[in-house]
Amino acid sequence: ELKVEQNPLFLSMQEGKNYTIYCNYSTTSDRLYWYRQDPGKSLESLFVLLSNGAVKQEGRLMASLDTKARLSTLHITAAVHDLSATYFCAVDGIESYGGSQGNLIFGKGTKLSVKP
């Protein structure tokens, strides 16, 4: 059974601090997705990581992918309150070469709360 495990599930941070969210998965996929969800809202795509060693950065967030370890990390630098949200990682449910099948398997999400 394909599994995607995130930790921690809850994270309370102080503004200005750094932290990392971990995402372990059980497939041999070389693709991984990160999404953000604000309370009562839909999912917003943050990063699409398409190969081993991929690293992407946007503002205070940086995501990386290690397909050999089946591990992705989402690093938060100098957190601010606006980053408070739930973060999900996901992998393709069916391994396919040359593209996604549109059936993502999600982790349970990490609820991040950034306090002043």
Added chain:
Amino acid sequence: KAGVTQTPRYLIKTRGQQVTLSCSPISGHRSVSWYQQTPGQGLQFLFEYFSETQRNKGNFPGRFSGRQFSNSRSEMNVSTLELGDSALYLCASRRQSHSYEQYFGPGTRLTVT
């Protein structure tokens, strides 16, 4: 450019009834996926359509069905509603059958009483 739209946004139904939810993908997108989000089970894949064909289906009972029209709009239907079907139903669109990035709609919040 308009995003993915879903209607209705909120819905209250009674056990045993059926419901139809609609999703209009981003213009030019041809693939639509549906997901169910609940506090207990999290985000779960329901099914994916491309060119009016269901290509993948998640592990849900046959009460959950869907279809896609020639204009790429999609509907999902849940028959004989159960309390456990209360959830946020999200659809996502992709440009092509192999595109990586999925763009999610605002969701339909279904409450079954």
